[in-house]
Amino acid sequence: MKVDRRRWLGAIGALPLAACMSSRESGFPATGWIGADPTIGHRLRTAPPDSQEAAERLATDVLIVGGGIGGLSAGWWLERAGLGDFLVAEIQPTAGGNARGGGNEISRFPLGAHYLPLPTRESFTLRRLLADLGALKGDPDGLRPRYEERLLCAAPQERLLRHGHWQEGVIPDAGLSKSEREEFSHFFALVGGYRNRSGTRKAFALPMACSRLDDEMRHLDTKTFGDWLRENGLTCAPLRWYVDYACRDDFGTPADAVSAWAGLHYFASRDGMAEGAANDVVLTAPEGNAWITEGLAQRLGPRVRCGWMVRRLTRTRSGFEASIDDVGSGRSIVCAAKAVIWAAPLFIAARVIEQLPDLARAHATQIDYAPWVMAQLTLESAPPERPGAERAWDNVVYGARSLGYVVATHQRLSAAQAPTVWTWYHALTGAPSPILRQQLLASTPEYWARFAIEELAPAYPELLPHVQRIDCIRHGHAMARPRPGFLTAPARHWFAQGVAGLQFAHADVSGFSVCEEAHARGVAAAERIAARLRGRMPDPSVIYSV
Structure with a gap:
């Protein structure tokens, strides 16, 4: 989509003037970018060379492209199905997708998704995964499973500031x-x-x-x-x-x-x-949902290859061939696979997978992704509170453009309010997504740090002296927006069913990005592939066609 300069400037102008103040102004905390590096993914914008000598050739039964919840869940299910010959190609230095975690000397904190609602009985494979990770005790198929106490969000869970009162x-x-x-x-x-x-x-x-x-x-x-x-x-x-x-x-x-x-x-x-x-109640940890992805990545071990960028995926007589760049070393790798599970965002599939049907390619390129920005505010002391309910895990300001903040240290037994880390969330709206992404890419971390401080000012007008540093995270394609018509789109159903040897395991297949959907798509894709390679019928209880 061509970005109109007037609309672009208008989108920037809608943001607070305070956020545009000089970074040389004294007294403002240090800022910086953390999390996934967008420049790595942007390398896929350029076409790979037609011919390049591979430094390494290897083969595997299944290549999983993408190491988020969907891809890691697919690997977990393949292993349960007795199919251990697979590789997970993850473009970033660490696996996890939107469920990565970070940390500093005070606490770990989420770099994306920060909680998991109690899984429903229909999400029985997710319950079994949580049991495998030690988070669920007893019968995972029971009406009321018993979860690890440290993961159940401690009270108070949520509060709202309205009319100056919590x-x-x-x-x-x-x-x-x-x-x-x-x-x-x-x-x-x-x-x-x-x-x-x-x-x-x-x-x-x-x-x-x-x-x-x-x-x-x-x-x-x-x-x-x-x-x-x-x-x-x-x-x-x-x-x-x-x-x-x-x-x-x-x-x-x-x-x-x-x-x-x-x-x-x-x-x-x-x-x-x-x-x-x-x-x-929800399940949470200081690192958000990273306890799930890190647990999965540890189970899958060296089969998770971080820094692997799949640039081209081509069907062959015996399956598929993937052209891969090792981001760290610059080496070129060719991987032959009998089957592929695509667990990266679908808009990337449109760039990488050759012979993708026109209907599917058009759908993948037209998905509207919401950009997000996050800020990790490291507090060395506790700011004064407005009257009312005591500080909760999730703290929301009524009428704010942003979504508030969660407290990384909330699950600790200590009642101390500081030092701590607050994770602030903001979904960018008000302009077409490509404009918002360009704004996000061009902005500085101090810009968003000041935005966060201004958004929290109704609750904490004297917050700044208590903040040691503010680290910001960009998610240009954070989540697919489920606009009207997404549910019945024929191309979405095509991705849900996949084709022989090629299955899709990203939450984009569902049309919206939540952990339960990514996991379910990963399991469904893995079950179809495992059944095909083992010469059996897939288990219908985990197969979805829509």
């Missing part, structure tokens, strides 16, 4: 008028109606392919979530803020741009439970 939870309950309370009640009654419907399938389930996809459900995908809210008379400002917050949190997009099906799925699909815990 309240428990993120639903803006305090100060609502009678009519506003009635709208909230009506909204949750409608969501509960979908959640409680009887039948052979739930209306909304995780994984999403377990949902009931009849004409009524498909019709929801023809409109935005904002349209659905207006049709049901749900228009009051506090409710709209709350729904927009939820959509930006999971999809990086406000309700007026999200499919109504996806928006309702967010609220109606999560019904996992745990022994001895509230149903709305």
